[in-house]
Amino acid sequence: MHLILVTSLDGLSRNSxxxxxxxGTAATPVVLHDLLDGGVxxxxxxxxGDVTERESMILEHGxxxxxxxxxxxxxxxxxxxxxxxxxxxxxxxxxTAEGAIDGLRSVAPRAFTVxxxxxxxxxxxVEDQLWDQHTLFASGYTAVPEDTRTPGEFLIxxxxxxxxxxxxxxxxxxxxxTLRRRGLQLIGELAPHATVVTAPGETxxxxxxxxxxxxxxxxxxxxxxxxSLPGIVHAPGSSSTEFRTVECRVARPLHxxxxxxxxxxxxxxxxxxxxxxxxxxxxxxxxxxxxxPRISLIDxxxxxxxxxxxxxxxxxxxxLTGDELDDDDIMTLLEACALTDEELHLLGAASSATPxxxxxxxxxxxxxx
Numbered sequence: 001m002h003l004i005l006v007t008s009l010d011g012l013s014r015n016s017x018x019x020x021x022x023x024g025t026a027a028t029p030v031v032l033h034d035l036l037d038g039g040v041x042x043x044x045x046x047x048x049g050d051v052t053e054r055e056s057m058i059l060e061h062g063x064x065x066x067x068x069x070x071x072x073x074x075x076x077x078x079x080x081x082x083x084x085x086x087x088x089x090x091x092x093x094x095x096t097a098e099g100a101i102d103g104l105r106s107v108a109p110r111a112f113t114v115x116x117x118x119x120x121x122x123x124x125x126v127e128d129q130l131w132d133q134h135t136l137f138a139s140g141y142t143a144v145p146e147d148t149r150t151p152g153e154f155l156i157x158x159x160x161x162x163x164x165x166x167x168x169x170x171x172x173x174x175x176x177x178t179l180r181r182r183g184l185q186l187i188g189e190l191a192p193h194a195t196v197v198t199a200p201g202e203t204x205x206x207x208x209x210x211x212x213x214x215x216x217x218x219x220x221x222x223x224x225x226x227x228s229l230p231g232i233v234h235a236p237g238s239s240s241t242e243f244r245t246v247e248c249r250v251a252r253p254l255h256x257x258x259x260x261x262x263x264x265x266x267x268x269x270x271x272x273x274x275x276x277x278x279x280x281x282x283x284x285x286x287x288x289x290x291x292x293p294r295i296s297l298i299d300x301x302x303x304x305x306x307x308x309x310x311x312x313x314x315x316x317x318x319x320l321t322g323d324e325l326d327d328d329d330i331m332t333l334l335e336a337c338a339l340t341d342e343e344l345h346l347l348g349a350a351s352s353a354t355p356x357x358x359x360x361x362x363x364x365x366x367x368x369x
Contacts, residue, residue: 001080002113004088007097008120017120017166018090032090037143068103094142114219118164123183130271131292152291159191160227163217185242230300231276231287233319250316252338253280259337266333275318
């Protein structure tokens with residue numbers, strides 16, 4: 001069975017995108033799951049616009065893995081046995097597509113082929129969601145108190161993993177064309193690899209019927225996992241006038257205390273920061289992942305020994321996305337973290353460092369393709 005997965009933070013965006021993806025193909029079932037309080041999992045199946053199933057069940061653990069194992073996979077296998085060759089799956093809000101795919105393959109390794117992983121999102125909400133400092137549970141997106149991710153962390157993960165972004169509209173909230181345009185430009189910076197589906201004239205995604213089906217992206221598991229690795233930097237591909245991405249490189253190792261102190265100022269105003277840093281005295285790559293107000297430093301394993309086989313050759317490479325970035329200030333702060341000649345000598349790092357100070361900066365100027 002071929003699957004189109006729809007992931008989202010909110011059920012309304014997910015629903016409108018899922019129905020639009022199935023529109024024009026009356027035999028394609030739309031399977032929607034929601035995780036509710038008390039371990040309750042609600043399932044609805046729509047075929048040709050009609051609700052053909054509406055079920056609720058209580059699982060010992062109302063989580064994604066249990067939902068996939070005990071309800072989603074069995075439902076899809078049953079629909080396949082009944083003759084369905086394709087299904088649109090609307091995942092519970094806050095559920096990662098990667099986790100759902102792993103779960104389905106653990107239950108039935110060869111039963112499903114993922115065609116598209118689509119993130120449904122209202123562009124006007126993206127910037128606020130990235131800066132939301134609360135957890136998914138505290139912000140009302142999930143019913144799982146133990147989920148400590150922020151909405152922004154979830155969104156960035158899905159932007160990186162998905163091959164398609166579906167901009168939706170709300171029937172409950174008034175539309176702001178300026179905010180919507182700004183949100184679409186931000187999406188272009190965050191997910192330059194993705195197909196952003198918009199109808200002619202940027203009309204409602206739910207009205208894009210056949211054209212919508214034909215323009216969605218194609219899922220590539222290897223590429224999706226590669227984009228999601230800690231520290232990976234992908235050059236932006238948009239021509240945004242509101243947002244841009246600044247890339248900074250420093251060839252020398254960074255002083256750990258100076259970098260820790262400067263990191264807040266370096267990332268100020270950045271809604272997304274990612275990359276690798278070379279910290280003096282640390283053998284491993286240190287991956288930086290920052291979304292909105294939260295920044296994480298991650299042990300990302302050994303450096304690549306050969307620069308021809310990846311971008312993890314030893315050195316610092318950061319990419320910062322925002323709307324009001326001062327390139328010179330960022331670079332000055334980062335350069336001040338690099339070890340001096342004297343510090344290199346004292347730390348015994350001279351043999352592995354560049355003998356002369358060598359820093360470069362690459363930016364995506366406004367209007368660049």
